[in-house]
Amino acid sequence: MLWPGIKKIGKELNFKQTNSEAAGIVKNCFVKLYDGHNMKIMEIYTPQMDGDDKNAIIKKIESNNIKSYEWPANGIKIIFQEILRPYPVKKIKMIMEEIVNYFNIKYPSQKPQCQHCGQQDATDMYGINNFTLYTCNDCYRQTQRNIKNDNEEQDNKKGNYLMGFTGAILFSIPGILAAILFFIFFQTLAAASAVVYIILGIIGYKKFNGKISPIGAAVVISAGLIMVGLGTTIAYSANILYLLYNELGEIQLDTMLYFLKIPEIQRELGLNLLTAYLVSCIYFIIQLNVMLKDWKSRKSITILKEIK
Numbered sequence: 001m002l003w004p005g006i007k008k009i010g011k012e013l014n015f016k017q018t019n020s021e022a023a024g025i026v027k028n029c030f031v032k033l034y035d036g037h038n039m040k041i042m043e044i045y046t047p048q049m050d051g052d053d054k055n056a057i058i059k060k061i062e063s064n065n066i067k068s069y070e071w072p073a074n075g076i077k078i079i080f081q082e083i084l085r086p087y088p089v090k091k092i093k094m095i096m097e098e099i100v101n102y103f104n105i106k107y108p109s110q111k112p113q114c115q116h117c118g119q120q121d122a123t124d125m126y127g128i129n130n131f132t133l134y135t136c137n138d139c140y141r142q143t144q145r146n147i148k149n150d151n152e153e154q155d156n157k158k159g160n161y162l163m164g165f166t167g168a169i170l171f172s173i174p175g176i177l178a179a180i181l182f183f184i185f186f187q188t189l190a191a192a193s194a195v196v197y198i199i200l201g202i203i204g205y206k207k208f209n210g211k212i213s214p215i216g217a218a219v220v221i222s223a224g225l226i227m228v229g230l231g232t233t234i235a236y237s238a239n240i241l242y243l244l245y246n247e248l249g250e251i252q253l254d255t256m257l258y259f260l261k262i263p264e265i266q267r268e269l270g271l272n273l274l275t276a277y278l279v280s281c282i283y284f285i286i287q288l289n290v291m292l293k294d295w296k297s298r299k300s301i302t303i304l305k306e307i308k
C-alpha cells in the first residue's frame, strides 16, 4: 500500500501511483517515492548527469545530514532513515526541489530520459506490477512483449503440485528430529519446529519441481500443517520413551503403549498439539502472505493511476 506520508507528497505534486510507489515528472526529472523498512526512499532520474552534477548532489544531500544514497543509471536514490518517527515529508520535498531545480537550470532544454534506452521523446510513466517506470513508446512495447513471453513461459512451465507436496513432506522429515531434540532438551516443543518445517518444505517443494504459484504456496503450508501434527506427536512420544528409559533402564513396547493411553499423558499431548498449532498457524499466515507476494506468477505493465 501507499503509506500516508508518501501519499501526501504525491498528491501535492500531482503524482500518479501503483500500489506501493508514487511517481511523477517534476520539471525535467522523473521522481519516484516509496516506503521501505524504517525508511522512505526517493529516486530522481535526471536528463543527464556527469561527475560535477554528482558532486553537486552529494553536497546538497550531505548538508542535509543524509548519508545513505546510491547511484542507479542517470539517477540518484536517496534513503531517508526513519528511527522511531517518520522522516518529515516537508524535508523530503525540499531536498527534491533543490535537486530538480539544479538540473532544470543546468539542462533547461532537456527532458527526462527513457529508463531503458535513454532517449527523451515519446516517453510516459508505467507500472510493472507495483514498480513504477519511465520509458519511451518503443521500450514500452518491447517490455509488454517480454512480459507476455515471461507469463506464457511461466504458465507452460512444467511443475506439479502433487510432486511438490511429496517433496515438501519428505524434506520436512528431518525437522521431526529437531522437534524431538527440542522436547528432550527444553521440555517443550516449541512451535519453533514450525519454522523448520516451512524452510525444509520450501526446499523440498522446489527440488521436486513443484509449480511456483499461489496454489503452490498453499501446498507448502498444508504440508507444514501435517508435519506440525505428526512431528509433535512423534516428538512427544519420543520424549516419554526417553523419560521411561531413564527411569526403568529398559523399555518394552507394552509399557510404552500403556503409558501413551494414560489420560494425563494424552491430555498433555493434546495441549502440546494445540500450542504447536496455535503458534505455527500465526507463523504460517505470515509466511503465506510473503510467499503469495513472491510467488505471484503473472506480471503486467499498466498505465499509472491518479493518487486517490
Ligand SMILES: [Zn+2]
Binding pocket: 114, 115, 116, 117, 118, 119, 135, 136, 137, 138, 139, 140
Ligand atoms: Zn526507450
